[in-house]
Amino acid sequence: xxxxxxxxxxxxxxxxxxxxxxxxxxxxxxxxxxxxxxxxxxxxxxxxxxxxxxxxxxxxxxxxxxxxxxxxxxxxxxxxxxxxxxxxxxxxxxxxxxxxxxxxxxxxxxxx
Amino acid sequence: xxxxxxxxxxxxxxxxxxxxxxxxxxxxxxxxxxxxxxxxxxxxxxxxxxxxxxxxxxxxxxxxxxxxxxxxxxxxxxxxxxxxxxxxxxxxxxxxxxxxxxxxxxxxxxx
Numbered sequence: 001x002x003x004x005x006x007x008x009x010x011x012x013x014x015x016x017x018x019x020x021x022x023x024x025x026x027x028x029x030x031x032x033x034x035x036x037x038x039x040x041x042x043x044x045x046x047x048x049x050x051x052x053x054x055x056x057x058x059x060x061x062x063x064x065x066x067x068x069x070x071x072x073x074x075x076x077x078x079x080x081x082x083x084x085x086x087x088x089x090x091x092x093x094x095x096x097x098x099x100x101x102x103x104x105x106x107x108x109x110x111x112x
Numbered sequence: 113x114x115x116x117x118x119x120x121x122x123x124x125x126x127x128x129x130x131x132x133x134x135x136x137x138x139x140x141x142x143x144x145x146x147x148x149x150x151x152x153x154x155x156x157x158x159x160x161x162x163x164x165x166x167x168x169x170x171x172x173x174x175x176x177x178x179x180x181x182x183x184x185x186x187x188x189x190x191x192x193x194x195x196x197x198x199x200x201x202x203x204x205x206x207x208x209x210x211x212x213x214x215x216x217x218x219x220x221x222x223x
Contacts, residue, residue, distance in 0.1 A: 034211055043202055043214030089154060098143045098162045104154035
């Protein structure tokens with residue numbers, strides 16, 4: 001069963017606007033969450049993470065929000081740029097655990 | 113540092129053939145992983161190794177075997193390839209309690 005879910009296969013936004021990518025999880029043992037970005041024909045690259053002791057983590061244009069009660073996290077990209085166009089994966093893992101699970105991904109297209 | 117390397121980059125197999133996908137990392141990470149990526153399914157964990165000498169099953173281990181040869185290398189073996197194993201395979205290593213670093217992937221087609 002899919003323990004990490006990204007229900008939007010694709011998202012299109014205009015350059016300069018905000019992109020919001022969503023992720024839900026079912027396993028309450030997850031306590032560390034990550035976002036990865038993937039370009040075609042390349043491996044995923046790490047973008048930003050958040051621990052369950054926080055509800056927000058910011059790194060430049062990227063902010064991740066965590067709502068533990070709803071088992072939901074989101075990635076905000078502000079402002080969006082055409083170079084942000086890629087597939088974004090949400091991932092989750094339990095503390096001191098190595099079983100990291102990924103969502104199905106959301107393809108973001110940022111239009112100039 | 114090369115990071116995570118995978119060989120081969122591309123492979124075509126006939127049903128029933130066997131092959132081993134190789135992965136190596138030079139970052140001295142303890143944990144290593146094998147994932148497959150399929151359209152609409154995202155990255156699904158096949159096997160992982162928390163440290164040298166240990167391996168554990170992930171979501172989709174059937175039809176695969178792994179070997180953690182040493183701290184650097186983690187190989188994935190298909191004993192009898194099936195068309196359902198057509199996919200892109202990614203190897204990754206992970207810093208303790210942190211993020212993973214991925215290799216460039218192996219595109220495998222089974223006919």
